[in-house]
Amino acid sequence: MRAGDELPPLEIAITRTLIVAGALASRDFQDVHHDPELARAKGSPDIFMNILTTNGLVGRYLTDHFGPAAVLRKVAVRLGAPNHPGDTMVLRGRVEEVEGDTAVVRVTGDNGIGRHVTGTVTVTVPGLAPTPAPDPSDGRPGGVG
Amino acid sequence: MSVRTRDSLGGRAAIVGIGATEFSKDSGRSELRLAAESVRAALADAGLTPADVDGLVTFTMDTSPEITVAQACGMGELSFFSRVHYGGGAACATVQQAALAVAAGVAEVVVCYRAFNERSGRRFGSGVRHREPSAEGTALGWTLPFGLLTPASWVAMTAQRYLYAYGLTPEDAFGPVAVTARRHAAANPAAYFHGRPITRADHAASRWIAEPLRLLDCCQETDGGQALVVTSVERARDLRQPPAVVTAAAQGAGRSQEQMTSFYRDDLTGLPEMSVVARQLWRGSGLAPADIDVGILYDHFTPFVLMQLEEFGFCAPGEAPAFVAEDRLPLNTHGGQLGEAYLHGMNGVAEAVRQLRGTSVNQVPGAARTLVTAGTGVPTSGLVLTADGAVEG
Amino acid sequence: MDDEFPTRDEDELHTRLKAYEGRAATVAGVGRDPVNAPMIRHWCEAMGDRNPAYTGPDAIAPPTMLQAWIMGGLSGHGGRARAYGELLALLDEAGCTSVVATDCEQEYLRPLRPGDEVTFDTVIESVSGRKTTKLGTGYFVTTRTDIRVGGASAGTHRFRILKYAPAGHDLKDRDQDRNQDGDRNQDGDRNQDRGRQEAARRPRPVVNRDNAGFWEGVRRHRLLVQRCTACATLRFPWLPGCGTCGSAGWDTVEASGEGTVYSYVVMHHPPFPAFSPPYAIGLIELAEGVRIVSNVVDVPYDKVRIGLPVELEFRAYDDDSVLPVFRPRAGEAAA
Structure with a gap:
């Protein structure tokens, strides 16, 4: 794997079930994620996917590709065009940077009305580099004496 | 040492204790607690107690006041407290302040400290959008409306001119510094880059931050604390650790000095303020570049390491990239701020002490004379630290 | 971010x-x-x-x-x-x-x-x-x-x-x-x-009593450089005294507007709302000999180079802000 590599795209059908199941699995009971009437009253044409589900789908996209040994270190997402029922979102990823066995992947998700999500995922894939990399964030004691 | 004549500070004081917290991206605790933890660790390392301390020195940028650290650590009355300005330029100057106080008899045991949540709290790298219309804020503010807003970008302006003057590429000039730091960090369990050496190709492939600087030209923004204990050489000889003698200490500001944006003077290929420091350190220590066993040169960004080597006379102007590539001086053996942690230069002072004690993870055999510098691009400071007896008093 | x-x-x-x-x-x-x-x-x-x-x-x-x-x-x-x-x-x-x-x-x-x-x-x-x-x-x-x-x-x-x-x-x-x-x-x-x-507003100039004359000049589309009345040294940035001779006396001269790119930076990261990376910032050496940080406009960021001849232009940004910026001098190819 090297910077510039593209991940195969993943198509996700945005069903009403996915939106509602994702919202409830993330314990998000905001009405705009399950009640079309109340969503319309708030200016949205229909219910829309919550950010936790998008986050979960982005995480799944990476671990589907890199396999069960891959460890997610960071996931940062920004939302744009909402995911409404009946749409399809295509997730795409591009490796931005590889340091040791850790890669930074830029992810986008486009639906029928625009770009639903842009994100950056840092993922460690054991065996990617010759030397095992420790978790850079786990604050080992050191530097004393 | 004054700019004009040799001073009488050399050989009077020593660093006898070093202590740090872990270096992390998210400490999960307050900056005060980090300061207190590192101060206690440094005192324990020295075999001293908080009750022995009568002086404290830190940075003006530090958020933990001396009196609050004293309370949190169980210290009593203080007779000396001082702070040094100009960001990381303060690092070595805190030790100079401590040594001055000890040499003059104003205090007996002085602890220097710096602690922050610079990664999980306010990140310097995220840039500046607003300055107060004070004299300082106004001086710093000239570049803001045009989008020159980050430390990396301020360094990049000078770095670009350096490349142009010597006909170098960013890869060839900065790559060796980036690689050397991570090589040393790879062996250091306290370092962010522990176990993760990089290659010149990795450096060249890392993304642009502020051209001509790439991601791997930048230091590791860090949460953590580092403290140093200073006392007289006489008292040091009775303590637990071999003393790291302050053989020379100096501050320096150049003509037409600004903070990070000294763009309006000379040819932008060097660091005139570091030249002021260098002249004083060589004169005060009686040493020359060839005498130095280990160099700990402030490395928040790679280009200024090159300019420091040239200002100190380790090599001729424009030759530092080759000097580093050929490993002609053991440099930043802890991994530097590029590889270990950005602790505003204080972790570099600790590494020089470890080299003199023989306890560095990248120990240089018999290291007896070290050079340490503080923040670059700002008014700055430096130290020559030596093993006891390594330099004629 | x-x-x-x-x-x-x-x-x-x-x-x-x-x-x-x-x-x-x-x-x-x-x-x-x-x-x-x-x-x-x-x-x-x-x-x-x-x-x-x-x-x-x-x-x-x-x-x-x-x-x-x-x-x-x-x-x-x-x-x-x-x-x-x-x-x-x-x-x-x-x-x-x-x-x-x-x-x-x-x-x-x-x-x-x-x-x-x-x-x-x-x-x-x-x-x-x-x-x-x-x-x-x-x-x-x-x-x-x-x-x-x-x-x-x-x-x-x-x-x-x-x-x-x-x-x-x-x-x-x-x-x-x-x-x-x-x-x-x-x-x-x-x-x-x-x-x-x-949403896309630039950081404001930092203005105080010592440099208000500069920004007042910019407002009137004049780029003013201080000149020491004792030793005639030109200076920028603005300060209430001369760094060369120490004299407090000064007047101003208006810059001709001609200059060259002395150094430059291309900003990529982090992004700021008012600017869309990558963008170039130049350190411009004016014909008068002093330098000023500004933007190099009307030229792609990757065509900015040291030595590029540029000329001054006053450009309005946001609703109330005029800034002195520099564009390639007429007839100068940027490449």
């Missing part, structure tokens, strides 16, 4: 909102349930995630579930500090009654496993200036949550919401502006414009 959003000094509501920055939103919160296999299974089924790491005796929770463990659920959030409620109430009162999540940044420090009991603290990290989006006008509120298990940090979760008045609804204090000004249409339009431009 940790960038703040631009602020508008005259926005009183924003000043009140800003006061909540740094205050706790939740103190010593406790997850409603320990990390547990049923919730993990529901999550994986919803996401279509078949990763075997999330099942079996050694299962970990999907890292992206981090926020799910601290959600209040149907019964709402317990343990929220008063400050967060007050902040949301202020926004509600101002007409920003709708909410949408826009950003989520998570860092996972250690895996969560069934049985782990999660505790957390949330602080209000920042409140943006007023922003106009497709949804409507409002304010971004960013919170940061530290999540722990057994006292050890397990992860961090930064979350940004937009609290907004849906498009077509007025913000309350806009009504107040209108009443004070007494000119309904004009002022409404002006506010709309201000809201839009604020």
Whole structure:
């Protein structure tokens, strides 16, 4: 794997079930994620996917590709065009940077009305580099004496 | 040492204790607690107690006041407290302040400290959008409306001119510094880059931050604390650790000095303020570049390491990239701020002490004379630290 | 991305909102349930995630579930500090009654496993200036949550919401502006414009008594350089004394506007709302010999080079700001 590599795209059908199941699995009971009437009253044409589900789908996209040994270190997402029922979102990823066995992947998700999500995922894939990399964030004691 | 004549500070004081917290991206605790933890660790390392301390020195940028650290650590009355300005330029100057106080008899045991949540709290790298219309804020503010807003970008302006003057590429000039730091960090369990050496190709492939600087030209923004204990050489000889003698200490500001944006003077290929420091350190220590066993040169960004080597006379102007590539001086053996942690230069002072004690993870055999510098691009400071007896008093 | 959003000094509501920055939103919160296999299974089924790491005796929770463990659920959030409620109430009162999540940044420090009991603290990290989006006008509120298990940090979760008045609804204090000004249409339009431009507003020049003459000159489209009346040395930046001879006396000369690029930087990261990276910033050496930092315009960022001859232009940015910038001199190829 090297910077510039593209991940195969993943198509996700945005069903009403996915939106509602994702919202409830993330314990998000905001009405705009399950009640079309109340969503319309708030200016949205229909219910829309919550950010936790998008986050979960982005995480799944990476671990589907890199396999069960891959460890997610960071996931940062920004939302744009909402995911409404009946749409399809295509997730795409591009490796931005590889340091040791850790890669930074830029992810986008486009639906029928625009770009639903842009994100950056840092993922460690054991065996990617010759030397095992420790978790850079786990604050080992050191530097004393 | 004054700019004009040799001073009488050399050989009077020593660093006898070093202590740090872990270096992390998210400490999960307050900056005060980090300061207190590192101060206690440094005192324990020295075999001293908080009750022995009568002086404290830190940075003006530090958020933990001396009196609050004293309370949190169980210290009593203080007779000396001082702070040094100009960001990381303060690092070595805190030790100079401590040594001055000890040499003059104003205090007996002085602890220097710096602690922050610079990664999980306010990140310097995220840039500046607003300055107060004070004299300082106004001086710093000239570049803001045009989008020159980050430390990396301020360094990049000078770095670009350096490349142009010597006909170098960013890869060839900065790559060796980036690689050397991570090589040393790879062996250091306290370092962010522990176990993760990089290659010149990795450096060249890392993304642009502020051209001509790439991601791997930048230091590791860090949460953590580092403290140093200073006392007289006489008292040091009775303590637990071999003393790291302050053989020379100096501050320096150049003509037409600004903070990070000294763009309006000379040819932008060097660091005139570091030249002021260098002249004083060589004169005060009686040493020359060839005498130095280990160099700990402030490395928040790679280009200024090159300019420091040239200002100190380790090599001729424009030759530092080759000097580093050929490993002609053991440099930043802890991994530097590029590889270990950005602790505003204080972790570099600790590494020089470890080299003199023989306890560095990248120990240089018999290291007896070290050079340490503080923040670059700002008014700055430096130290020559030596093993006891390594330099004629 | 940790960038703040631009602020508008005259926005009183924003000043009140800003006061909540740094205050706790939740103190010593406790997850409603320990990390547990049923919730993990529901999550994986919803996401279509078949990763075997999330099942079996050694299962970990999907890292992206981090926020799910601290959600209040149907019964709402317990343990929220008063400050967060007050902040949301202020926004509600101002007409920003709708909410949408826009950003989520998570860092996972250690895996969560069934049985782990999660505790957390949330602080209000920042409140943006007023922003106009497709949804409507409002304010971004960013919170940061530290999540722990057994006292050890397990992860961090930064979350940004937009609290907004849906498009077509007025913000309350806009009504107040209108009443004070007494000119309904004009002022409404002006506010709309201000809201839009604020999203991309440049940092303000830093002006004090010592350099006000420079910015006054810029306003009148003149680039003024100080000159020492004792030794005639030109100087920039502006200061109340001469760095060469120490004299306090000075007058000004107007720069011809011709210069060359002495050095430059191409900014890529981090992004700032007013600028779209990559963009070039030049250190311009004026024909008079002094240097000034500015933008090099009308030339692609990758065509800027040291030695490029440039000339001065005064360009308006935002609604009220004129800046001296430099474009390639006529007849000079940028490449």
